[in-house]
Amino acid sequence: MRNKILTLISTFGLVVLVSCEKDTPRYLPYEGYSFTELNENGGDWTPVLEDSGASIAVDAPNATDSQAYQDELAEVKQVMDNMTSEQKKAVKYWTNNPAIRWNEIALELIAKYNLIPGPNADGSYTLPNQANPEGPPAFPFAHPPYACRALAYISVAQFDGLITAWHYKYEYNRAAPYQLDEAIDYAYEENDIPSYPSDGAVIARASRNILTAMFPLEAEYLQGLEEENLESLLLSGGYVKSDIDAGLVIGDAVATTGLARAANDGMKNAQTPKAVSDSIKQAAYDRFGWAWDNLEIPERPVGLTPLFGKVTMWSIDDVESVRPIAPPQLDSQEFLDDVELLKDFARNMTDEHRRIANFWQDGLGTYTPPGHWNRIANEMIVEHQLNPLQTTRTLAYMNMAIMDSGISCWDAKYYYHYPRPIQMIDNFETIAGTPNFPSYTSGHSVFSAAASEVLAYIFPDEAAKVRGWAEEAAISRVYGGIHWSFDAFVGTDQGREVAQYTIDRAKADGADN
Template identity: 30%
Template sequence: MRESSIWLVGLLACVACSDGPTLPVQDEPGSAGARWATWVLQDGSVLRPSAPPAASSEQARLEIEEIVRLQSRPGWEAEVRRWEGAPSLPWTHQTLDLLEFYWPLLPDVRVATPARAARIMALLHVAQYDALVATWDAKYSYQRPPPFVADSRVHAAGAVAGVPSYPSEHAAVAGAAAVILSYAFAREDTAEFQADARRAAESRIAAGVAYRSDVEAGLALGRAVAERVIQRAMADGSDAVWAGSVPQGENLWRPTPPRRVSSPFDPLAGSWRPWVLQRVDAFRPEPPPALGSEAFATDLNELRRLGTERTARQGDLARFWATDAPSTRWELFLAEEISRRGWSALRAARAQALLSVAMYDAFLACWDAKFHYWLARPITADPRIATVFATPPFPSYPSGHSTISAAASEVMAELLPDAAKTYHDKAYEASLSRVWAGVHYRFDVVAGEQLGSRVGKKVVEYGRRDGSAFGGK
């Protein structure tokens, strides 16, 4: 550690006197990040790369010269800025853009159903997080000073994390993301994912914070981590084909107008493998109110009244939350917080993994209940109900939006205690939006809120045991 402290003092001195637009990185965990608990890897050391080139080697000299040449070219800062900040965020946004492309293709192309969209985000963020923990293990095993510390001709551009440079964290995240996206969106031009990964990784060379050998090691490490995540994904049960049939009976689900999709979305999602929950039915809600009961009639009559009493604001909020993948709203909320607060690579990736896992596990718990009870949608009980948009093609009870939003708000409150009320309020708004839209009974959303909160708290408990400095108070 003495050697580390010597070069770190030098690094800070370089930053202080740099002419470049250097910025601080908040909440850098240092060597402790190498010991944070991982999701798929046994620990951060299992894929440790071989040692980097020695500082006195010809390869290191040539790599320094490459950086000097890059920084002498006009316009080199543009690519650096494009990939600046927490390295996971550009890939989050790219994945959300891809999901948005696939939503209009539903129900014919079922890449971006609610549960499958959440699954993709969880795979992406788990892979990025595990890749970063493995990167931190290697960084503090080899203690390689970054190029701008090694040679005064190299300038550090953008944020400086104050960590060893080998391997590159941007490269590790990019390598992992490209592999996950190639798996999740196999219809796309997967070569472009790899090209984006290369651009993201090499931007750190021009930034003066990584050698080429740092980048190559990071890309390889990220890819290796992602392959392990995909091995798990291929055995999670999501490829099972439903061979069942829609049950027949009073107040049981049936296809709803206008498209009357006969095959509901992901009826087997309740059997997929969760990340944190031991059993997806552990918190299964009690049965919904029976048709003809006072409780059922009360909530049905509320929906009938909304046809004439719905306010403009209620309609607007119903449409705001009316995404085919409600988890994506929460992914964006967190991405905005990470950018605004300037979180470090590891802290950002940890937060994103916890949020995505909570929503994925919540979807599984919700879908278990939906296809256990097979409750008909309100429009089936009364075709005169005026909905804001078409009713989604799967059973009513409990509400998916309510379940995943409650789970998400528990994690967001843990990650952002100063904004806990804001996100609990958003979850409540998301939940009520389904009643305002006319596609859910109030008892659907209440059950979803309770279910999601219990799932979210389980994920929070998991996060508090992961060894990070941000495991809750």
């Protein structure tokens, strides 16, 4: 068994050579670009939550030769003629694919709120409460389960909204202002996508509504971003006001549908009272003869979201159907071999192993492992010049798979309640903080494997690279002393298995036809 583990480590080690250097500026340095495809049939694709692209009613627009439309054209030319330098910067920033920018905004908020609530003066803890977001402590604590859920809901709302937008774009087929009046200079690369309804307005409104629900203290900030995004649509020369208004109708509708699902998906019960957490721990001890103990200083009395494994999944009906096999018994040779393996890594820590552990750490104050993979996806979207509909499809399916994999991972964590290395190895020191939840399986491994499989499906030429990065993310947690090696490799298999359900769903949505 030790040879099997060392072979696995060697295999993971090979993929380190294809890893990228970590470079995480606040925003991607890209501008508006030409799209490789237009996906004229995108309105026929199957949405995630809506029944079809025609589920949301959007009235027919005014004809382009009507006085009402000509007045709108005149308004566009007037505001463009009087643009300030700040407005020009905003137009450049938002680009012709603002879904990426709103995803980056979500990552920024996740990092801002990814801070453990501090203990009260008496040593007790008060949990963040959505009913009292100002706290203290402030709501939310944007840990990995919260982050992957927020990213899934914003991405799904964007995707459903753009399917609807594409349906009406090609039903009504109203050309963009710059195509109707040669005096209007479009800010981006020209394309033949009809302007009504505005896809950018759909993205702005859906994103603002979802993120405001997820980060209620940021309502004013998000409103300001939406206003800037909508103004930039007009100033770009790509849309008139009625294009934007129609997009807002769609954005409101898809956000309402998404938030209705979120209100009933079980997340509000994921963080449990101590009595429930203790009962889950006792059940695992009765079942297996072991239990994870929290070794944080100061210790929080309850593990992180013990019932996240009960949250409704996107593409799987029964979380137990993807529950991994049991981890090794604590007196087994497989377990004893892993103890020696981790001791050896700790004694012989190399600069490369430390670099890998730090690169994939994604701990407190960062946008978490799900956010790391969104950053990777955004870079690939720009590199491959995906249009807005393709962009939201990529982010929706990837984040659905990440969330489903996280739910599956947390189900395993609290069902098996397996101890972490720091609990089982005397005087063991990690090179990263010890998470506040059980060891098996590794969340980094599961999240990363799920994300990489969806990206491999969307970008098949990149499959070897993204799968290599996922394996590196998995082994990074072993190098850091946070996880056992079987946490990593079983978690990688688990993430891939869960992601396949999402990929099967994606293959049936009509986009590949």
